[in-house]
Amino acid sequence: MFVALGITLFYIIFVWFVFFKAQWLKFNVAWGIVSFWVGAHLLLIFLVALRFFQPFSADSHVVRSTIQILPKLTQPTLLTEVLVEPNTIVTKGEPLYRFDDTVYELAVKKAQAQLVGAQQNAKILEQDVIAAAEAVERAQAQLAYAQTQKARYENLVPAGGARQDELDRWNEQVTEDKALIKEAVANLEKANLALDSQIDGVNTGIIQAQAELDQAQYFLDNTTIYAPENGMIVSQQARPGLVVGDIRLGAIASFVTEDNPYILATFRQQNLKFVEVGQPVEVALDLYPGEILTGKVEAIWWATRQGQYLPSGRLPGFELPELPGRIAVQITVDVPEDRIFPAGGHAAVAIYTGQGKSFEFLRRINIRLYSFANFIRPLDI
Template sequence: MLVALGITLFYLIFVWFVFFKARWLKFNIMWGIVSFWVGAHLLLIFLVALRFFQPFSIDSHVVRSTIQIVPRLTQPTILTEVLVEPNTWVTKGEPLYKFDDTVFSLAVDKANAQLVAAQQNAKILEQDVIAASEAVERANAQLAYALTEQARYENLVPAGGARQDELDRWNEQVAEDQAKIKEAQANLEKANLALDSQIDGVNTGILEAEAQLGEAEYFLENTTIYAPENGMIVSQQARPGMVVGEIRLGAIASFVTEDSPYILATFRQQNLKFVEVGQPVEVALDLYPGEVLNGRVEAIWWATRQGQYLPSGRLPGFELPKLPGRIAVQISVDVPEGHTFPAGGHAAVAIYTGMGKSFEFLRRINIRLYSFANFIRPLDI
């Protein structure tokens, strides 16, 4: 807009000088029509060239990644300490919040006790196999003795040397001892199966107890939240005494990261015809009036919400008129040492496609006028 006004003003001064100041030509209706026609087309040429070869946007903002700080706790827990000051940079790994760890410390102690019990149970299983093996041997010995007595009485009874009820008793004893052998063998198989319940040579009971201990230690560690990256907490609303966990779901703070900030500028779709990744950019950040920063096109977001349809049982509706969606361009900026690059900071950007270089000076003037105008705009003294 400023460029258009400048071109118009220059042309009006030129017409005034030719027809009224120097009086080189006499102004009349015909010259008025010609002057208007030439001025309109001259302005149109400049505007079209600038829009396509050096697109400009004032819908531009600084974007920083944020991480939602969400406590990972299994039950309602009291926040005991807030260890970070708002709007203060912290480094990765510094403690931010500390919660009451009483219950979680007890859970670790309980899991440790269960692990020791599981290790002892594994040793007991080895002894169970030995005991079951000995039981099988005893049962075999008892059966062998019963078979010997059965055979002896089978010879004595026909000869009248023993009564029939004695032979019947040993027949029953043999059957009973055979059943005991089967029972002892089943117990031995059961003991072996329990002992062989292993993964990579470790008893599953021990592995289960170790997993429970690891889970308990994990939640105990989560009673202290650490900075996930270099960054800061901007709006500190968490206070000691606040309860989080199952009662309060969601984040307790937003952590603004330090690394990789960028500017996201939106443009009309037709203005991006010649824009490509890597092209140079000038940025006028409102925070620094009179300064123009350098950058480059990092990415073009070739998608808008108007091109997305969510699964639904409703048919899409198409109504006119609808404004076409603007396309976002991601821009990396060379931020000078000591300059702040706040998330949400507003800026104006100009992209130089390398085409129409004869018009570049107009866009460079344009963005610098915008930057210097920030000294007095808005007029809310």
């Protein structure tokens, strides 16, 4: 807009000087038509060249990544301490919020006791194997004795040296001892299976108890929330007394990160014909009138919402949008250390594609006029 006004004003002054001030030519209807035709085309040439070779956008904002602070707790828990001041930079790892940890400490103690019990049970399983093996040996010894007695009475009964009922008793004893051996062998196998229930040489009962202890410790650790990165809480709404837990669906705060901010500028699609990653950029941040920051094109977001269709049972409808979708360009800016780069800060951006360099000075004038105009714009004093 400033460029168009400047070119128009310059041409009007030029026409005035030629026809009225210096009177090199006599102004008439024919010269009026020619002057208008030349001026309109001159303005059009400049505007088209600037539009494609040095695209400009006043729809640009500073973007900083935000992290939603969401407590990971298993039950409603009371917020006891708020350890961070709003709008104050904190470093990664600093505590932000502390919750009541009474229930979670008890859960850890319970899990620790269960782990000790599981470790003792693993030792008991080893003794069960030994006892089962000894039971097999005893059953085998009893069977051998019974078989010996059975053979002895089988020789005595025909000779009249013993009664038939004694032989029958030892036959029954042999049968019973064989069953006892099968039972003892089964118990030994069962004890071995229980002992062999391991993962990487560790009893599964111990692994399960250790996992429950780790989970209890995890939730206990989460009763204190730490800063995930360098950054700050902007709007501090959480206060002691707030209850959070499994019934809360949203975050209690938004953490604005300090690292890797960028500007996201939107352009009409045709203006990006010659724009490429790495091209130099000038930025006029509204926060600092009269100053120009430098940067470069980091990425072009070749996608808009108008190009997305979500899965549904409805057939797509095609309607001409009121405005064509604009394409966003991500820009990294060289921000001086003594300057603030606020999230949501508004700016104007000019990209220099390297083509049409003879027109480049006009865009540089344009963005500087925009920056200086921020001293008085908007007129809401």
